[in-house]
Amino acid sequence: MKFDLLSWIMNPFVLMFISVVLGLLFGRIRFGKFNFGISGTLFSGLLLGWGVLKMARGIDEGDAGFKSASKLISSGVVDKSFFYLFLILFVAAVGLLAAKDIGTVLKKYGIKFIVLGFIITLAGALGTYGMTLLSSSSSPYEVAGVYTGALTSSPGLAAALETGDEHAHEWANEYETLNDHDKTRILNIIDSSGKLTVDNVKTLTDIQKDTFYKNAQAGIGVGHAIGYPIGVLIVIFAMNFLPKIFGIDMDEEKEIFDREMKAGKNKENIKEVDFDILAFILACLFGYTLGKFKINLNFIGLGYFSLGSTGGVLVGSLLLGHIGKIGNITFRMNSKILGVVRQISLAFFLAIVGLRYGFKVVDAVMGTGAYLALVALVVGIVAMGIGFFVGRYVFKINWIMLSGAICGGMTSTPGLGAAVDAVGSDDPAAGYGATYPFALLGMVIFTIVLHHLPM
Numbered sequence: 001m002k003f004d005l006l007s008w009i010m011n012p013f014v015l016m017f018i019s020v021v022l023g024l025l026f027g028r029i030r031f032g033k034f035n036f037g038i039s040g041t042l043f044s045g046l047l048l049g050w051g052v053l054k055m056a057r058g059i060d061e062g063d064a065g066f067k068s069a070s071k072l073i074s075s076g077v078v079d080k081s082f083f084y085l086f087l088i089l090f091v092a093a094v095g096l097l098a099a100k101d102i103g104t105v106l107k108k109y110g111i112k113f114i115v116l117g118f119i120i121t122l123a124g125a126l127g128t129y130g131m132t133l134l135s136s137s138s139s140p141y142e143v144a145g146v147y148t149g150a151l152t153s154s155p156g157l158a159a160a161l162e163t164g165d166e167h168a169h170e171w172a173n174e175y176e177t178l179n180d181h182d183k184t185r186i187l188n189i190i191d192s193s194g195k196l197t198v199d200n201v202k203t204l205t206d207i208q209k210d211t212f213y214k215n216a217q218a219g220i221g222v223g224h225a226i227g228y229p230i231g232v233l234i235v236i237f238a239m240n241f242l243p244k245i246f247g248i249d250m251d252e253e254k255e256i257f258d259r260e261m262k263a264g265k266n267k268e269n270i271k272e273v274d275f276d277i278l279a280f281i282l283a284c285l286f287g288y289t290l291g292k293f294k295i296n297l298n299f300i301g302l303g304y305f306s307l308g309s310t311g312g313v314l315v316g317s318l319l320l321g322h323i324g325k326i327g328n329i330t331f332r333m334n335s336k337i338l339g340v341v342r343q344i345s346l347a348f349f350l351a352i353v354g355l356r357y358g359f360k361v362v363d364a365v366m367g368t369g370a371y372l373a374l375v376a377l378v379v380g381i382v383a384m385g386i387g388f389f390v391g392r393y394v395f396k397i398n399w400i401m402l403s404g405a406i407c408g409g410m411t412s413t414p415g416l417g418a419a420v421d422a423v424g425s426d427d428p429a430a431g432y433g434a435t436y437p438f439a440l441l442g443m444v445i446f447t448i449v450l451h452h453l454p455m
Contacts (some may be wrong), residue, residue: 006065010052012078019045019351039152039228041347045354046225049077053359076214077355084309086349087158091313091440092284093342098437099321100272100332108260109434112395113405117438119390120409124151124383125446129453131375139189141168141216144450145223146372148443150231150379153411156443157224157353158310160451161217167451168216172209176202189215221357227376234380235415239403239422242388248399250423257400257427270324275337279320279329287316311444318437384410397431404428408435411443 008014023041036043056069128147132140141164148156171178171186178186180198187196190204190212204212243250291312320331387409391402400423407415408431419428 004065004068006059007068010056010065010068010072012072012075012082015048015052015078015355016082016348016351019048019355020347022048023351023354024347036229036232038343038347039232039350042225042228042350042354045351046358047354049355049358051358052355053077077358078352080356083158083161083349083352083356086345086352088284088288088309088313089345090342090349091158091310092280092287092317093338093345094440095287095314095317095437096280096283096321096331096333097335097338097342098433099318100324100335109397109401112391112397113408113431113434114438116387116391116395116405117409117435118442120383120387120406121151121439121442121446123386124379125450127379127382128375129450131378139185139216139219140451141189141219142223142372143375144447145220145225146227146375147223147379147450148220148447149224149227150234150376151383151410151412151439151443152228152231152235152415153440153443156411156440156447157220158349159308159444159447160220160224162308162310163448163451164220165213165217168213172204172212175204186212189219218357218359221353223372225354225357226372227379230373230376231380231410232412232415234377234384235407235410235412238384238388238406239415239419243399243422246392250399253399254423254427256398260398260401270330270332272332272334273330274334276330276333279331279333280341282329283317283320283331284313286320287313290316308444308448311441314437314440314444380410399423400427401431404431404433405435406431408432409439411436411439 020041023044024038025040026044027036027038027040029035052072056072059066059069124147128143128150132143144160144164145157148160171182175183175186183198183201186204187198187201188194190196190208201208242248288309289312291309317331320326324330324332384406387406388402391397391405392399397405403419403423404416404427407419407428416428416432419432
């Protein structure tokens with residue numbers, strides 16, 4: 001009996017499974033009232049990705065496992081196709097889950113949740129852009145990753161990776177026409193040692209371009225990993241301490257919430273099915289196709305705009321889920337089954353992000369990590385703070401609903417858990433479900449816009 005241990009360790013399927021298992025075990029560890037849950041797979045993936053890539057780079061030609069090591073290095077640990085597959089499944093499940101309640105909630109609360117979702121993500125984007133302008137040495141890709149991390153948005157991260165890759169190709173191909181400031185940023189991303197300068201690099205080689213593309217995407221993953229735990233902690237602290245700071249009477253807020261829910265009840269005419277696999281795949285196909293359409297926004301200096309696979313699948317699944325049924329194809333499915341699809345796909349998606357970009361984490365922590373952590377803190381506080389003041393004092397939303405809406409605007413599932421614990425009921429989930437899809441859409445849009453602004 002033979003067993004090739006090195007090939008087994010460097011197999012992408014094995015790496016994904018181990019990352020998910022270890023991440024879910026880590027996610028169950030409680031830190032007071034908080035635990036990372038499924039998000040733990042991101043951190044296990046980062047650690048495992050860093051370790052296995054370091055091991056692979058230490059295997060020389062002729063050594064056992066060299067072929068597997070070369071394949072692992074060339075693919076970026078795990079092939080990008082796995083990333084997009086689990087992303088699409090995750091976003092489709094989220095869209096279909098949120099769609100069935102959107103009509104009723106929006107009818108009751110008008111456009112307040114739509115506006116709140118976009119205001120929170122816009123505030124975060126503005127904070128991110130401001131912090132980018134304050135540091136000429138920072139990588140715009142790392143800072144874009146911090147934006148999605150501080151608002152704990154996995155679809156936002158996917159949009160940042162997708163759009164960042166397009167932006168990096170455009171930037172590299174236009175290198176000769178860029179100003180010295182932008183050229184220096186590109187060279188620093190290629191090699192942070194400072195050996196490459198505008199004077200000695202007049203044009204980029206194919207190898208330098210390829211390195212730039214990989215490091216740009218890796219920087220987004222690193223920024224997200226650094227920003228994520230900070231964003232989670234900001235929301236958790238807010239859920240527990242904002243009512244005390246602003247003197248919110250929880251019992252009174254619950255009474256207001258109960259009255260609003262009784263007045264807003266509506267009959268549902270479309271019968272749910274357990275799971276319609278044809279409908280689910282059609283939602284993925286329709287949304288993916290929708291994301292490929294490009295709109296010309298050159299008249300406002302943003303070039304061609306598209307939702308990409310992330311935004312397209314989200315919008316498509318929300319639309320089909322709201323329609324509910326076409327012929328004998330039903331898009332209204334059991335929430336528990338859709339929830340399982342969402343959890344599994346999210347666990348693998350985050351693990352793959354960690355595996356692909358873990359090798360950059362140590363460098364970031366030792367170098368720009370402190371600055372990125374500061375960016376995350378500023379972005380998280382600004383987005384959450386503006387969301388609270390607009391929701392509470394402009395829209396006059398009761399705290400039970402607003403606590404969930406803020407978590408939805410921050411796309412923070414761990415934050416929702418904290419809100420539920422603090423309130424003592426599952427009621428904040430209503431505000432979360434109403435705001436969450438629009439915040440995801442806002443994250444996608446503003447992430448794309450960030451990459452088209454001068455940095």
